[in-house]
Amino acid sequence: MNWQFFVEVLVSGLLAGIMYSLVALGFVLIYKASGVFNFAQGAMVFFAALTFVSLVERGMNFWIAVVVTLAVMVVVGIAIERLVLRPLVNQPQITLFMATIGLTFVLEGLAQLLWGSQPHGLELGIPDVPIQWLADNANINISQFDVFAGLIAGALVAGLAVFFQTTRIGRALRAVADDHQAALAVGIPLRQIWAIVWAVAGFVALVAGLMWGARNGVQFALTFIALKALPVLILGGFESVAGAIVGGLIIGASEKLAEVYLGPYVGGGIESWFPYVLALAFLLIRPEGLFGERRIERV
Amino acid sequence: MLYREAGQFKTTYAADQQVFPIRQDRIAVAALLVVAFVGVPLFANQYWLSAILTPFLILALATLGLNILTGYAGQLSLGTAAFMAVGAFMAYNFALRLPWMPILVSFMLAGLCAAAVGIVFGLPSLRIKGFYLAVATLACQFFVLWALQRVGWFTNDSASGVITAQKMVILGYTFESPADKYMLTLCVVAVLAVLAKNMLRSETGRKFMAVRDMDIAAEVIGIRMMQTKLLAFGISSFYCGVAGALYAYAYLGTVEPEAFNLDLSFRILFMVIIGGVGSILGSFMGAAFIVLLPIFLNTVAGPIEHLLGITLPSGLMSNLELIVFGALIIFFLIVEPHGLARLWQIGKEKLRLWPFPH
């Protein structure tokens, strides 16, 4: 076996996994704080990226566009809390899950209604080409952009960690995630907190949208990356930020290795199901995912 | 006034245990069946028969299948379309390789194959629960479609992976016209629905519900977890498999594996939730709602444009439809999280009192 090629597959898999993690993070945030499995996260990614790119194409400065998009996502987050979650409070999880699928349709339609259904290109200034130095010296192709995405993801996770660990709101978020009632009892206003969570998830969606948009173009198919994040979630556990990252790395690396080294023997295309089967195998050992919180069940 | 059970006394256990204990219900069901079996084929036009009623019945059957699993046995699944695909492709293979076999037998065997697949993918449910299980069933969804595309045997080595359903011949009669196909579908669906209704009233059904409501407690009182959960997966997948075979034979005719994609799984889950979790009637209502709503929105869009005298860009209309569809789903979930079946029940309760307020 050619070790350089193996390293290349492994590293590109890990970096692809980071991209999945970016999407998975949004799911985790919302699930943690409100117990909602938000299927609309993919649509939010699409919505954010499309809004951003349309603003830039209309001549807006990059950073202003980021801020405006962020503001839009906050408004969307608050609106979702107000119009969808609040009336459905105390409903079973499956109902909320369904509601977020409905939300997916609304967001998809709204985004295309506002900005049209054309795909857009998005350049962040980091070309998606191999790092020359590595290619020359070690004959290993690692994309600059992937490394950049990895750094961004790292920064995002670090930022979220600091936010969660040290700030008053962050602490409140974790408190709400742990125990709604007790959080209410100490005077944490759930609704505001939920609105904040959705807004933060909107921010994460924007980052993910920028990354994925720069990679594949900003188009409707961005909504499908939610499907890529699902095995990451079950592997890592729905409630764990760390799980989203580790899960992403494992899924990314193993699916690439499987496709490259196993795929040719079975006709290829195994990427479509391999991550799920892998996650399933993990679940059989740990039913709540790698880092998920163990649920205590008593009769 | 009319819907009132006063005066209907049950003198035997049998009478008390019948499927529809209230006379008005029996009359209503009988009337519905008469309409479905006689009225519809006589009066409905071809469009309604082949584009709406037949798929509605087929999807209702699949919804019923998922409802047995999700609504009664409490196991969430996102792999429904995969079980349907197994049904469709296996029915094709049975009919292709054993041409002497009656087509209905092929359907049943295809259903059994789907049940077998369902049981295999139901195994994780012994350990995994809730959303983790739901996402795990996605493995089934993707794996089955991949296998159908990859293994030439399933599609009789068709280069494009497409199968064309054979003619449905029963006792020398070929079911070809939309009315024929509708009738065949209706018969299958009606029989399976009655069977489901009875099964869910039996010990099996009660076991399912015990597992749904609290599996550990159910285990403690002696219900065998493995047997029950796998049975639920098996029966549910059987229904889905038969629905899939009908989807291919009575509806689409020619199908590629992609016709059974995740989207379809989600739509069927929608039908369960909107219709009412754990309700057979709800399965039908949910299917009707999800089948009809987009068509309705699409159909009224044109006249509305006409009426307002404006021409909206096509993209706008389609996107609006999408938004309205999503919003209506959320709206229904908010108004009645327990589904249309619950609304119907409330309606019936009110009808019992009507026209007197108390």
Next chain:
Amino acid sequence: MFRRSRPANAHGFPMPAAPAAKTDVASYLSVNNIEVIYDHVILVLKGVSLQVEEGSIVALLGANGAGKTTTLKAISNLLRAERGDVTKGTIEFMGQRVDQRTPNELVRMGVCQVMEGRHCFQHLTVEENLLTGAFTRSISRADLKADLELVYTYFPRLKERRGSQSGYTSGGEQQMTAIGRALMARPKMILLDEPSMGLAPQLVEEIFEIVRDLNTKERVSFLLAEQNTMVALRFADYGYILENGRVVMDGAAQDLAQNEDVKEFYLGLSTAGRKSFRDVKHYRRRKRWLA
């Protein structure tokens, strides 16, 4: 002014003399004849009235399901999160109606509940738990630190465990964390639900000592729901006894502790020794009648 829907006297109970001040002066916290319905159907409180004076410790006593927790939640307004609703009656704190306020507003006003079963944030450390208590107050880091130190002076044990996840601390420490967390909101009144639940007697004693300390030194009023009647009456100033969603008896703590019926029903003490079966039947009937 009314205090109860039905005077206990009417049922042949010896009515202990209530402090005269109670009926005259508007109370610190006053609950007036409230009714609570869960899910629009289940009537849990059927007209409960009670008063808490500033700086006092009032105990709310009764068996399981008597409505103690519901009363507390009605006051702190946590009810609505459980689909419960106050349908009749009023709740006033410092002369203001509070029955339509959100829990957040109530905490800001100085009413804080410590929930039954402690409800610590399991994945947060002890210190983080305490810090969440100060969520409603926007204060400087230094003040926050000072407040933390104050809590630690009352609960020195928490200082030792400040860095550990509260889910892994003992029951007593969790109870301390929960009370400490409430203290961080600088409350005027703490609604304390079953502080003794699941704790060893020695710890119960310790917790109640601290409650008394807080009461005297920090002038925090307490309304505590408790099943452990004996301990509660020892530390409380005044007590109410609930049965099936109604107040059946109230009085100064000492009086209640001396009351024969209370002794018999709630303290399990009886001067007459072991009762005959007949007496027990009689007692059951009497109890039902009261409710």
Next chain:
Amino acid sequence: MISKHLKSALLGVAMLGVAATGQAQNEQFIPMAGYWVGPFAAGGSGIYGGFIDYLNMINARDGGVNGVKLTYEKCEHEYNNARGVECYERLKKKGPTGASVFHTLSTGITYSILDKATADKIPLITIGYGRTDTSDGRVFPYVFPLVTNYWSQNTAKIKFIGSREGGMDKLKGKKIVNIYHDSAYGKETIPVLDAQAKTYGFTVTHIPVPTPGNEQGAQWLQVRQIKPDWVILRGWGVMNPTALKAAAKVGFPRDHIVGVWWSGAEEDTIPAGDAAKGYIAAGFNVAGANFPVVQEIKKAVYAKGKGEMEDQARIGSIYYNRGVVHGIITVEAIRTAQAKYGNKPLTPEQVRWGIENLNITEARLKDLGAAGFMQALKVSCADHEGGGAVKFQQWDGKQWKVITDWIQPDKQLVRGMIEASAAAYAKEKNITPRDCSKEG
């Protein structure tokens, strides 16, 4: 109260129904089943934009086809098979004579309604998609994969690659990778590529990309390992820009990637940014708004403030022009049929005759203002494809530049395979092929 609202709503709907039916009868109805939302919306809205604009231009400029007005109705099917079938059933009886022709814009839906359309005697036109072996008009009298089918296109591609390599004999020993969308559409060309590999002595590796194709790291790493001389890209939607990006990532030269026409629109290259530069794709129509026919549309439709395209910059794009091709072919087919059956609304059966006897010559193309816009087309009873040639175009970073003339397919090979495949279908379905010598 509620019932009152309901009543007025019902009344309104009823009135709408009345309004919709009370219309003139000198009309030819053309259904427009397509997709304006979803992952492929760019393709659907672009093609039907051009198609509908062309029909409206004919109506506005000429007052219809020989006085028969063209009407249409849109039906959104979201690229979903089941909804496509519903659209078909809904629209097939509309208009005074029913649906003249039916376009699906989806290979999957074409498969699903192929039998139904044949039974209903409604001609199905699948321009550049659909089932390849339906080119055999003897077995599939009602299906017309016009202009060029996938197999023809692929042989032309190999010819193009051969010409780039300096002759077909130079293909020997070369390595070609076929990256395809893992669906019925993607798999269509595998047999023809295998057959050609045998003929010319090159090796071909087929690598599937699971839908939707937004992650192709592994596939392109395989490409890097194989080190092929050429890559054939058979994508759709997001798969295309992703492929180009992934190719750039592993350093595969884009000017050695040849795409099918569903991978060769602006919508496929723009999202890939610089990574798309140099990429080559086959096409049966070219881009550009300067053709007289497109100018006519602008003059007759957009100048009056009408038109389908919200974003007028898209007029003249690949998809839009492909829609115009759809329009030209449909209208010319109706015209041809009118020459035989008279200038009145025609039945689908009559339009079918028109399509089968369609002969769009270069001269006619010139009249239509579409010279060089599309190829000449001659359909016959046996050959339902008609043209078969493609032009290759290269993305220069801003627009598509045509780099070859029409390259003809390897008709002999393709025809042989089509006939074999159609014969197998006929056998399976018990169809007796028509005898074309007896057709008028």
